[in-house]
Amino acid sequence: MTTTRISIQSNVQGRVISRKPGRVSRLAFPVFFCILACAACILWRIHYPEVLSVRAVLVEWKGSGNYLYLKADVPNAEKDRIRSGEPVQIWLDDYPNPRFGAMKGVIRDIGSGELQVLVPAGLIAGSGAIPFRKGLKGELVITTADMRLGGRIFHGTRRVSRQ
Missing domain, CATH: 2.40.30.170 (Efflux pump adaptor protein, beta barrel domain)
Incomplete structure (x- = not known):
């Protein structure tokens, strides 16, 4: 049985891990939850x-x-x-x-x-x-x-x- 070792070069590893999420994904989730919370408040107020x-x-x-x-x-x-x-x-x-x-x-x-x-x-x-x-x-x-x-x-x- 042979084992294969995989090594990642440090410069490639740094580029993959340190990558920030895109602007859309950073803003979409908070905006979605704010809209959802506002809709719930409005539904709760209406008789x-x-x-x-x-x-x-x-x-x-x-x-x-x-x-x-x-x-x-x-x-x-x-x-x-x-x-x-x-x-x-x-x-x-x-x-x-x-x-x-x-x-x-x-x-x-x-x-x-x-x-x-x-x-x-x-x-x-x-x-x-x-x-x-x-x-x-x-x-x-x-x-x-x-x-x-x-x-x-x-x-x-x-x-x-x-x-």
Whole structure:
């Protein structure tokens, strides 16, 4: 068995080892990671709420406690998503959006087909008071989960990794 010895001349070894990386490779990685960090910060700042929109009919108004009772057509699959304390916007059909806007409230109680909503400002929407009439129809927009966009993107991956 013969052994072969390889020797490298010192001037060739110095040229190979002391060579600096190119300008592109020195700048590309820090710039890439800065852009990635900025994108992650932006995704974390943006709110992306999950909303549920249902049709409703006003049933009763108790002005003393600012409680509004609504009969809502909530699908059975969506009933589990609604919890008390969630914010709600009430858009009434008889009162146009540009002038009156939406009434803001908070869900207090959920019954079978009826929602009890606390409306702190009373029956006031936008620029005018709304007289209560039984049977007013409108749309409820309920915010069921207010997550940040970054959290919503990675929420599905977290659920998959646990299974």
